[in-house]
Amino acid sequence: xxxxxxxxxxxxxxxxxxxxxxxxxxxxxxxxxxxxxxxxxxxxxxxxxxxxxxxxxxxxxxxxxxxxxxxxxxxxxxxxxxxxxxxxxxxxxxxxxxxxxxxxxxxxxxxxxxxxxxxxxxxxxxxxxxxxxxxxxxxxxxxxxxxxxxxxxxxxxxxxxxxxxxxxxxxxxxxxxxxxxxxxxxxxxxxxxxxxxxxxxxxxxxxxxxxxxxxxxxxxxxxxxxxxxxxxxxxxxxxxxxxxxxxxxxxxxxxxxxxxxxxxxxxxxxxxxxxxxxxxxxxxxxxxxxxxxxxxxxxxxxxxxxxxxxxxxxxxxxxxxxxxxxxxxxxxxxxxxxxxxxxxxxxxxxxxxxxxxxxxxxxxxxxxxxxxxxxxxxxxxxxxxxxxxxxxxxxxxxxxxxxxxxxxxxxxxxxxxxxxxx
Numbered sequence: 001x002x003x004x005x006x007x008x009x010x011x012x013x014x015x016x017x018x019x020x021x022x023x024x025x026x027x028x029x030x031x032x033x034x035x036x037x038x039x040x041x042x043x044x045x046x047x048x049x050x051x052x053x054x055x056x057x058x059x060x061x062x063x064x065x066x067x068x069x070x071x072x073x074x075x076x077x078x079x080x081x082x083x084x085x086x087x088x089x090x091x092x093x094x095x096x097x098x099x100x101x102x103x104x105x106x107x108x109x110x111x112x113x114x115x116x117x118x119x120x121x122x123x124x125x126x127x128x129x130x131x132x133x134x135x136x137x138x139x140x141x142x143x144x145x146x147x148x149x150x151x152x153x154x155x156x157x158x159x160x161x162x163x164x165x166x167x168x169x170x171x172x173x174x175x176x177x178x179x180x181x182x183x184x185x186x187x188x189x190x191x192x193x194x195x196x197x198x199x200x201x202x203x204x205x206x207x208x209x210x211x212x213x214x215x216x217x218x219x220x221x222x223x224x225x226x227x228x229x230x231x232x233x234x235x236x237x238x239x240x241x242x243x244x245x246x247x248x249x250x251x252x253x254x255x256x257x258x259x260x261x262x263x264x265x266x267x268x269x270x271x272x273x274x275x276x277x278x279x280x281x282x283x284x285x286x287x288x289x290x291x292x293x294x295x296x297x298x299x300x301x302x303x304x305x306x307x308x309x310x311x312x313x314x315x316x317x318x319x320x321x322x323x324x325x326x327x328x329x330x331x332x333x334x335x336x337x338x339x340x341x342x343x344x345x346x347x348x349x350x351x352x353x354x355x356x357x358x359x360x361x362x363x364x365x366x367x368x369x370x371x372x373x374x375x376x377x378x379x380x381x382x383x384x385x386x387x388x389x390x391x392x393x394x395x396x397x398x399x400x401x402x403x404x405x406x407x408x409x410x411x412x413x414x415x416x417x418x419x420x421x422x
Contacts, residue, residue, distance in 0.1 A: 061298035062169045065145050068183045070296055077308040081123045081352060084186040084297070084306070085173045087164060088115030093193030099233050100192075113164035113172055113189075115257065120182060121309055122352040127317035128310055129349060130261070132254045133176065134325060135161040136334045142178050144171035159334065164189070169294065179337070181346050186306070187294040194290030195239065196232045201286040202273050204231035205263050207238060210368050210416030216244030217422065225419065235260070243422045246365035251322060251335075252418075255366030255407065258320040259415045265318060266411060269311070315412035317354045321345060322363070324405040341403035348400030356399040363407045367415040 071079065091111045092104035116133040136159065143154040144167045152167035163172045173184045190198075199205055206229045214223045219241045230238050239257045246252025273279050287303075296302065310318075324342050325335035348355050361369045409415055 061293050061295040062147075062187070064173050064184065064187055064294045064296070065170045066174060066177075067185050067294070067296065070185045076305065078121075078302075078305040082121055082186065082306070082309070083182050083184050083349075084119045084188070085169075085176055085184050086115075086117040086119060086187070087113040087169065087172055087189050088117075088195065089164060089189060089191050090114050091191035093191055095196060096192035096236070099236075110165045112161045114161050116160060116172065116176070118176055118180065118182065118184070120349045121306075121313075122349070122354075126309060126313045127352075127354040128313050128319070129345070129355060130320045131180075131323055131345060132258065132320065133160055133179075133323045134250050134254055134335055135159070136250050137323065137325060138328055138331075138334050138336050139175065139179055141167075141171070141175045144168075144174055146171075169292070173294070180342075182349060185294075186297040186302075188297055189292040190290060192236055194286075196236050197286045197290055198283070199231045199235040199264070201283045202264075202267050202279060204229040205235065205260065205267050206230075207260055207263055208370065208414070208416035209419050210370070211245075211419035212421045214241060214244035214417060214419040215421040216241045218243050223419070230260075238417075244420055245367070245417050246362060246420070248420075248422075249364045251325070252362065252364040252366030254322050255362035255364065255415075256417050258322070258409060259367050259417060262320060262409060262411045262413070262415070266315070316410050318411040319355055319357070319408060320411075321355070321357075321402070321406055321408035324403065338405055341405040344400065344403045345406065348402070351400065353398060353400040356401045357406070357408055357410070358402060359404045359407045361407060361409045361413070361415050362418070363405075365418050367409075368418045369409075370414040370416050 070082070089111050092100060097104040112135070114135045116135070118131040118133065120129045120131075121127075122129075138157050138159055141152075141155045141158045141163060144152045146152060146167060147170075152171060158166075160172075160175070163175055169187055169189055173187045176182075177184050206227055208227055209223050209225050211225065213225045214221045219237045221237050221241055221244055228234075239260050240253075241256065242248055242250060242253040245256045267273060268283070273283070323345075324338035326338050328334035328336045345355070361367050
């Protein structure tokens with residue numbers, strides 16, 4: 001590559017008579033050259049980043065069996081609705097191994113998908129619904145083809161968090177589609193180290209500790225009540241604690257994880273992050289290094305498409321739900337699907353409707369509501385919606401009322417961990 005001072009110079013005959021530039025013309029010439037150098041540099045850097053991200057992110061991408069076809073990525077928001085599966089595994093990396101020590105060294109080598117999130121984004125008008133599937137959920141699994149061509153047999157009853165170890169990311173996506181009826185074109189996996197590094201990349205997330213505070217020897221937590229900014233290892237401890245919140249069930253932990261995810265969304269979409277190019281690039285770099293994607297997701301342009309699709313979604317239409325369950329009659333430590341209640345979620349997603357929660361923020365006491373969203377408190381006056389540029393006569397999309405067995409929260413709501421001292 002040529003140096004900037006050698007590139008694309010305009011030559012002039014040596015003996016030509018040139019006009020003497022005035023101060024204004026001289027300034028404009030210097031400004032133009034400077035601007036040109038900045039633009040060329042920016043384009044070169046952007047091209048390097050895109051190429052580098054594409055090569056790194058697409059390496060080892062997973063093909064999803066029976067996934068729906070999607071259009072090739074283009075600049076602009078993704079057209080229409082889409083769904084994505086995000087799983088969090090208990091896999092120890094270099095950083096977490098050094099921190100968790102015995103927890104990692106005593107692992108038997110199996111990798112469990114302990115966090116399972118189905119993310120659905122509607123077509124216009126956009127809304128985002130994130131459904132958490134508990135790790136202790138017992139469900140049927142379909143026959144799955146593995147990358148080496150072998151086949152994992154269908155099962156009548158399997159714990160959801162064992163599917164990744166048994167048959168990989170594609171089979172988790174295929175199983176969730178069978179359970180929900182929602183097609184999943186995109187999927188990704190993130191492990192312990194990724195959780196810590198993503199939180200670090202945005203400067204931490206402020207969470208709320210309520211109740212008595214959190215004391216949990218299993219995750220080495222002993223925190224007083226009040227707000228606390230967590231990053232790195234503390235972020236991992238917070239989302240892993242089970243015995244320090246609510247009734248100590250996995251469902252209580254899921255509610256606490258939803259508090260963290262809700263506040264993570266607020267932080268990422270805040271001016272503090274979006275107006276800081278260094279943080280944006282740092283976050284993108286961290287995502288590329290710590291997430292294993294499906295092949296349709298392994299493209300920077302595709303990632304930009306999906307991000308543009310949700311950038312203007314109001315926090316009231318960004319909802320975290322917990323999949324409704326019953327206790328498993330065969331095992332008191334496991335749960336089984338409440339299909340009738342869950343059907344109200346899938347009907348809403350297929351209709352593209354925003355949802356209205358009628359249940360609490362947690363069925364197992366994992367979190368407590370601090371500040372209701374406008375319009376959800378019957379004693380509070382209904383908030384005036386912000387101006388969006390839409391015609392005054394336009395009516396909002398009707399909300400689908402969810403079964404009261406479904407707990408969750410909007411990003412607009414404030415919740416605190418219902419801490420316990422164990």
